[in-house]
Amino acid sequence: MRVALFVPCFIDSFFPEVGVATLELLERLGCEVVYPFDQTCCGQPMGNSGCETDARAAEALFVRNFADYDYVVSPSGSCVHHVRDHLTAVEQDSTTRKVRASTYELVEFLHDILQVRQFPWAEFPHKVGLHNSCGTLRRLGHAKPSELNVPDWSKPLDLLRGVKGIELVMPQRPDECCGFGGTFCVTEEPVSARMGYDKVRDHSGAGAEYIVSADMSCLMHQKGCAERLSLPLKFIHIAQILNGDQGEMA
Amino acid sequence: MSAVLGKKVGKKSVDHVKISREFIADEPHIAFHDKRLWTLRTLRDGQANAIPEWEELRVLASGIKEHTLTHLADYLEEFERNATANGVTVHWAKDAAEHNRIVHEILATRNVDTLVKSKSMLTEECDMRPYLEARGITVVETDLGERIQQLDDEPPTHIVVPAVHKLATDVAEVFADTIGTDRNNADPHYLAEGMRQDTRPYFLKAGAGMTGANFAIAETGTVVTCTNEGNADLSGNVPPLYIASIGIEKIIPKMEHLGVFIRMLSRSALGSPITQYTSHFRGPRDGGESHYILVDNGRSERLAMDDFWYSLKCIRCGACMNTCPVYRRSGGLSYGGVYAGPIGAIINPTFDLKKYSALPFASTLNGSCTNVCPVKINIHEQIYKWRQIVVEQGEVSFVKKEAMKMAGKVLADPKRYRQWTAGTNKALAGLPRSFLYNPFNAWGKQRELPEPPKQTFHQWYAANRQAKEEDEQ
Ligand code: SF4
Numbered sequence: 001m002r003v004a005l006f007v008p009c010f011i012d013s014f015f016p017e018v019g020v021a022t023l024e025l026l027e028r029l030g031c032e033v034v035y036p037f038d039q040t041c042c043g044q045p046m047g048n049s050g051c052e053t054d055a056r057a058a059e060a061l062f063v064r065n066f067a068d069y070d071y072v073v074s075p076s077g078s079c080v081h082h083v084r085d086h087l088t089a090v091e092q093d094s095t096t097r098k099v100r101a102s103t104y105e106l107v108e109f110l111h112d113i114l115q116v117r118q119f120p121w122a123e124f125p126h127k128v129g130l131h132n133s134c135g136t137l138r139r140l141g142h143a144k145p146s147e148l149n150v151p152d153w154s155k156p157l158d159l160l161r162g163v164k165g166i167e168l169v170m171p172q173r174p175d176e177c178c179g180f181g182g183t184f185c186v187t188e189e190p191v192s193a194r195m196g197y198d199k200v201r202d203h204s205g206a207g208a209e210y211i212v213s214a215d216m217s218c219l220m221h222q223k224g225c226a227e228r229l230s231l232p233l234k235f236i237h238i239a240q241i242l243n244g245d246q247g248e249m250a
Numbered sequence: 251m252s253a254v255l256g257k258k259v260g261k262k263s264v265d266h267v268k269i270s271r272e273f274i275a276d277e278p279h280i281a282f283h284d285k286r287l288w289t290l291r292t293l294r295d296g297q298a299n300a301i302p303e304w305e306e307l308r309v310l311a312s313g314i315k316e317h318t319l320t321h322l323a324d325y326l327e328e329f330e331r332n333a334t335a336n337g338v339t340v341h342w343a344k345d346a347a348e349h350n351r352i353v354h355e356i357l358a359t360r361n362v363d364t365l366v367k368s369k370s371m372l373t374e375e376c377d378m379r380p381y382l383e384a385r386g387i388t389v390v391e392t393d394l395g396e397r398i399q400q401l402d403d404e405p406p407t408h409i410v411v412p413a414v415h416k417l418a419t420d421v422a423e424v425f426a427d428t429i430g431t432d433r434n435n436a437d438p439h440y441l442a443e444g445m446r447q448d449t450r451p452y453f454l455k456a457g458a459g460m461t462g463a464n465f466a467i468a469e470t471g472t473v474v475t476c477t478n479e480g481n482a483d484l485s486g487n488v489p490p491l492y493i494a495s496i497g498i499e500k501i502i503p504k505m506e507h508l509g510v511f512i513r514m515l516s517r518s519a520l521g522s523p524i525t526q527y528t529s530h531f532r533g534p535r536d537g538g539e540s541h542y543i544l545v546d547n548g549r550s551e552r553l554a555m556d557d558f559w560y561s562l563k564c565i566r567c568g569a570c571m572n573t574c575p576v577y578r579r580s581g582g583l584s585y586g587g588v589y590a591g592p593i594g595a596i597i598n599p600t601f602d603l604k605k606y607s608a609l610p611f612a613s614t615l616n617g618s619c620t621n622v623c624p625v626k627i628n629i630h631e632q633i634y635k636w637r638q639i640v641v642e643q644g645e646v647s648f649v650k651k652e653a654m655k656m657a658g659k660v661l662a663d664p665k666r667y668r669q670w671t672a673g674t675n676k677a678l679a680g681l682p683r684s685f686l687y688n689p690f691n692a693w694g695k696q697r698e699l700p701e702p703p704k705q706t707f708h709q710w711y712a713a714n715r716q717a718k719e720e721d722e723q
Binding site: 007009011014147186191221 | 271576637
């Protein structure tokens with residue numbers, strides 16, 4: 001199976017290890033992974049801030065880069081949400097439509113397409129709080145949002161249960177937004193930081209040593225908040241755990 | 251409360267960031283506000299989960315509202331016909347000014363100098379109270395929360411619990427200053443009793459009573475109001491003259507549809523199975539008079555907007571506000587308009603885009619509002635759309651606009667983009683700078699910055715994989 005890897009701009013810049021873990025994990029699972037070299041960004045920062053027309057060229061580049069693959073996989077729920085639901089500045093021809101439809105977030109790709117549940121090489125002997133980002137939770141359908149009266153499900157938990165030694169702990173408000181929100185985190189700094197503080201305090205209160213998420217952007221924000229509050233929390237992308245990263249031993 | 255929060259926000263653009271910063275700085279208030287509203291949200295979940303057909307009810311409610319809105323003129327006429335047949339005088343107001351004029355005329359021609367009214371967001375929207383008071387008519391709010399806000403000269407900050415941002419001690423202060431209760435007694439029962447003793451005489455004295463409408467039923471010409479204090483019953487029935495202010499979107503076709511909404515309204519709003527009083531006003535009592543005012547005030551204009559017309563489905567339950575993490579941490583006054591929270595962010599701009607241009611950005615687009623909304627309004631998608639309109643209309647700062655233009659150019663050009671991101675030190679100063687002008691000023695205030703790694707993923711790949719691929723070839 002030929003899979004193109006999309007490494008979003010902030011992961012490229014700040015969290016290369018997440019890109020590496022995603023690449024290695026997909027390869028372990030038998031995918032032939034290609035990293036189109038001219039990729040930059042999906043256009044979300046511009047789209048998210050209302051400047052949709054400024055996103056057009058970046059979106060066009062995205063479509064060009066990823067037009068030739070069966071699947072495009074990315075370790076970032078919010079970027080995949082943008083591609084799938086909001087990549088609308090560029091012309092919606094058949095190529096664009098195909099790229100949008102074949103773009104998957106890593107967890108859903110593992111869960112729904114590859115349908116793996118076991119990660120025999122993975123062991124993570126820590127107390128872990130799961131952060132479902134709003135984009136993955138409510139837009140990509142990773143898990144049951146707490147607002148809806150529908151049967152329960154959780155794709156990230158299905159995967160994490162296949163990791164040895166992991167202990168999951170639950171915050172009191174499991175799916176309250178952490179306040180990252182794309183450009184919101186800088187344009188609405190006071191509320192954003194307060195939400196982040198509340199989020200990491202909630203996880204910390206539940207006894208989490210690590211917060212894991214399929215969205216590195218939320219973790220970047222939460223990590224910045226936890227460090228400022230001097231909370232002893234560590235942050236890790238789900239790709240790293242599934243790929244066998246064992247975290248720091250106590 | 252701080253001075254800024256206490257003031258009514260004027261005509262200039264609402265600065266949501268500034269006001270929320272003040273709100274957040276006040277730890278007891280923000281902690282209470284967040285917790286109180288989250289409790290309502292939790293209670294709401296309990297109620298919603300106790301009804302197996304909850305999601306079906308939402309679909310049904312949404313369907314009924316969409317059907318009504320797409321046949322609105324017919325149902326309004328049916329409502330008018332039936333109300334008139336019940337002996338009610340029906341008026342039509344195209345805007346707030348006309349609404350206020352009609353109310354004043356009804357009262358003035360009958361020499362009414364005191365009006366008791368139950369809570370109505372529409373009369374807030376029309377700014378009716380100051381209009382009448384300037385013309386010598388005393389207007390007394392009879393809902394407890396609304397009365398607190400009236401006495402404190404503040405607008406309601408939540409559409410269901412208007413004084414939710416106040417601690418009991420704040421209320422004790424307000425009441426001590428205005429109705430003479432004991433400043434040092436903040437017991438809620440004591441305060442509620444104080445307000446009751448103060449307000450009751452007005453019911454007997456008032457020449458007219460007024461309510462809003464939660465629902466208006468075309469088939470019967472009746473108006474339905476839902477309150478927990480029974481104050482709409484008293485306002486509507488004790489005085490000889492009754493006036494109902496009705497937004498034209500409140501119409502539902504038949505009595506049989508009412509149950510769908512009644513089952514969801516209080517469950518969504520307060521997490522209680524039903525409101526204490528669901529009152530039906532059909533016609534004037536013996537010797538009395540009834541007037542309905544059907545108010546447009548921008549609604550038909552919104553009905554014509556492709557992306558935004560279904561915000562008219564709103565039944566004003568406030569669930570979207572309770573669940574909104576931004577509203578809970580910034581308070582209702584930070585929205586600077588009659589409607590706060592997510593619903594305010596999508597309807598206030600239809601009243602005045604310039605004034606409310608900040609509101610669509612006062613959201614993380616997390617979508618919780620959309621999920622709790624009993625009538626399935628796609629609130630966060632409308633917020634996303636509003637952002638585009640705000641930008642198109644030039645209501646964003648020059649800096650932000652230029653930053654986005656630049657970001658768009660850099661991100662469309664792999665070479666330039668690599669120049670920005672390449673290199674350890676440049677990683678920090680580079681890329682995020684291209685998505686917003688110097689964002690780390692704002693980022694770093696209360697958060698640590700991410701540490702730039704030794705190499706970007708791109709560089710790692712070039713060194714470890716591409717080199718390998720070339721070797722293998
Ligand atoms: S938008 Fe929906 S959730 Fe919000 S007040 Fe209206 S009906 Fe309630």
